[in-house]
Amino acid sequence: MEILTGNELISGGTVYLDREGNWVEDLQAARLFSKEEATERDAALAASKATGRIVSLEAEEVEQVEGRIVPKRLRERIRAAGPTAPLSLNGQAYDRQHLGEDGHVSI
Amino acid sequence: MYRYDEFDAAFVAGRTAQFADQVKRRLSGELSEEQFRPLRLMNGLYLQLHAYMLRVAVPYGTLSSRQMRKLAHIARTYDRGYGHFTTRQNIQYNWPRLKDIPVILEELASVEMHAIQTSGNCIRNVTTDQFAGAAADEIIDPRPVAEIIRQWSSLHPEFSYLPRKFKIAMTGARHDRAAIRFHDIGLQAATNAAGEIGWEVWVGGGLGRTPMIGKLINSFVPNEHLLAYLESIMRVYNRYGRRDNKFKARIKILVHEEGLETIKGQVEAEFAEVRGGVLTLPQQELDRISTYFAPPPFAAQSVTKIDVAYESIIDPAYGRWLDNNINAHAQPGYASVTISLKPVGGAPGDATDPQMDVVADLAERYSFDELRVTHEQNLVLPHVAIADLRAVHDALVAAELAEANNNLITDMICCPGLDFCALANARSIPIAQEISRTFAEPQRQAEIGELKIKISGCINACGHHHVGHIGILGVEKKGGELYQITLGGDATEAASVGKIIGPGFEADHVPGAIEKLVDTYIAKREAGETFIQAYRRLGEAPFKEALYGTA
Numbered sequence: 050m051e052i053l054t055g056n057e058l059i060s061g062g063t064v065y066l067d068r069e070g071n072w073v074e075d076l077q078a079a080r081l082f083s084k085e086e087a088t089e090r091d092a093a094l095a096a097s098k099a100t101g102r103i104v105s106l107e108a109e110e111v112e113q114v115e116g117r118i119v120p121k122r123l124r125e126r127i128r129a130a131g132p133t134a135p136l137s138l139n140g141q142a143y144d145r146q147h148l149g150e151d152g153h154v155s156i
Numbered sequence: 157m158y159r160y161d162e163f164d165a166a167f168v169a170g171r172t173a174q175f176a177d178q179v180k181r182r183l184s185g186e187l188s189e190e191q192f193r194p195l196r197l198m199n200g201l202y203l204q205l206h207a208y209m210l211r212v213a214v215p216y217g218t219l220s221s222r223q224m225r226k227l228a229h230i231a232r233t234y235d236r237g238y239g240h241f242t243t244r245q246n247i248q249y250n251w252p253r254l255k256d257i258p259v260i261l262e263e264l265a266s267v268e269m270h271a272i273q274t275s276g277n278c279i280r281n282v283t284t285d286q287f288a289g290a291a292a293d294e295i296i297d298p299r300p301v302a303e304i305i306r307q308w309s310s311l312h313p314e315f316s317y318l319p320r321k322f323k324i325a326m327t328g329a330r331h332d333r334a335a336i337r338f339h340d341i342g343l344q345a346a347t348n349a350a351g352e353i354g355w356e357v358w359v360g361g362g363l364g365r366t367p368m369i370g371k372l373i374n375s376f377v378p379n380e381h382l383l384a385y386l387e388s389i390m391r392v393y394n395r396y397g398r399r400d401n402k403f404k405a406r407i408k409i410l411v412h413e414e415g416l417e418t419i420k421g422q423v424e425a426e427f428a429e430v431r432g433g434v435l436t437l438p439q440q441e442l443d444r445i446s447t448y449f450a451p452p453p454f455a456a457q458s459v460t461k462i463d464v465a466y467e468s469i470i471d472p473a474y475g476r477w478l479d480n481n482i483n484a485h486a487q488p489g490y491a492s493v494t495i496s497l498k499p500v501g502g503a504p505g506d507a508t509d510p511q512m513d514v515v516a517d518l519a520e521r522y523s524f525d526e527l528r529v530t531h532e533q534n535l536v537l538p539h540v541a542i543a544d545l546r547a548v549h550d551a552l553v554a555a556e557l558a559e560a561n562n563n564l565i566t567d568m569i570c571c572p573g574l575d576f577c578a579l580a581n582a583r584s585i586p587i588a589q590e591i592s593r594t595f596a597e598p599q600r601q602a603e604i605g606e607l608k609i610k611i612s613g614c615i616n617a618c619g620h621h622h623v624g625h626i627g628i629l630g631v632e633k634k635g636g637e638l639y640q641i642t643l644g645g646d647a648t649e650a651a652s653v654g655k656i657i658g659p660g661f662e663a664d665h666v667p668g669a670i671e672k673l674v675d676t677y678i679a680k681r682e683a684g685e686t687f688i689q690a691y692r693r694l695g696e697a698p699f700k701e702a703l704y705g706t707a
Contacts, residue, residue: 127583
């Protein structure tokens, strides 16, 4: 299975294409594409690219573990959750970038 | 400290306005990402895993307090309250938003800073010895020449689209603290038979997937002809450097494949054409630039020596800091102070905005308003009166910046790795954090002595793992991380590239492996022998046996 992911233009934040065709921050809301849905996946990629609002678009392989979407690559798991190295400087944990109010777009 | 003239100011202001317009057009949709990407990269703006990353140039690693305060302000206002100082003596912000970049660049321009040529296939920010203009072992302050190279190379029309990026490092001291033999061009101050000062020129060094030590192409180029000589090298590289294969495009490959003598012949032929022309540097101009780097108004000091042994009895923590983080100064009564950005458990090179403000205040009060960024991801107060060291130390303690580990095992170089970098294959910061926790005990660090660990999260070697006495390279294997260990690297004038010692380790086992290497060194070293000296004497066998049970 695959999901579509990219970075939102203004914030650079990690986003996923959901089942309604919106780009959202929640990996668990991502639409799953089966191998048989390659045509739809490519159409969604092309449509997203045409908006110019999502960059670094990629299809990523995932698996479902106990009902949750888990990317196969460590890189993608880090993109979804944020850096793994706790930031000791301010005693706060890193989180990933989040969208601003203008960051949610629909294709 | 160099100050922009009207040309510099107009150039940076023009570029800032130009990029602001490009961002505006990108946000409006007038520019596509394909059109915008090369434009943003020319202004140091990358898109990483979680966010944009802005790389800001710190020319030859020199900063004023005003500039450091501005960097803190940017971290506080437009980022997440910290910045990351890099092996290129730059600073990177990991979390800026695209819409804020134009105003960040305006803020930078207001203190004579920018992000131009911190990315792309151009001549990058020139780096130098962090103790330039201060070190006791210095022949000449390299920064006036570095500034001239900066002016020559900035937006050079012929060298804006080179086959690959191009890095120049220089040192004016005998001891190489700028890793010049691992740059595309390395410059080392030299004297000729007449006693004149010029430059040894080394070419074709570099790290990455094909690490190479630079080769001496000219043992003495006078100041007045240096730009002409550099231009000659750049022309040969621009003409013959491979553009068909990104991995073979650096000048090190050209020099390796064609041979030094062939390249030298071409450079000398070009030099014969260029020499004596418009690139001849007038002594008057060199003198003018040099006035900006004149020594500060040092005062006669009554305290000219540090009794480290005595101070260590009174206050062991202060004694350790004096022992490790102080560098000899050319001016009696003064010292250079290394401010460690390697706290135990921290991310090497990171500093918070309050810490940057504290360092700026200390520079203003105690170091003639000067600061340096080191290629080993620390900061330096270059000119501190010995009598003021205690006050500086106490202020650093309060700011959690007094880690007394300069050149020790926890003073690691570490790239951002897979936690941030879009190119990385493995994480590196957590590895550094765990190693520093493993060796946190100051007495143990002191017992080990000088030992340089350098960690990269991919083969591009931003963490300089090839030249670590112990190098650690993160690679991807079957979807997981694996860490290869190299031994015997050295970035100094005794340059060497480390050798992979055996199969890689999983992340959890890396600190244990480092402990075995350290224990082997301690068991087998001779009196006064550092790790790298012991490794060179002993060879890899005992270390390999310690790690794998077989030589």
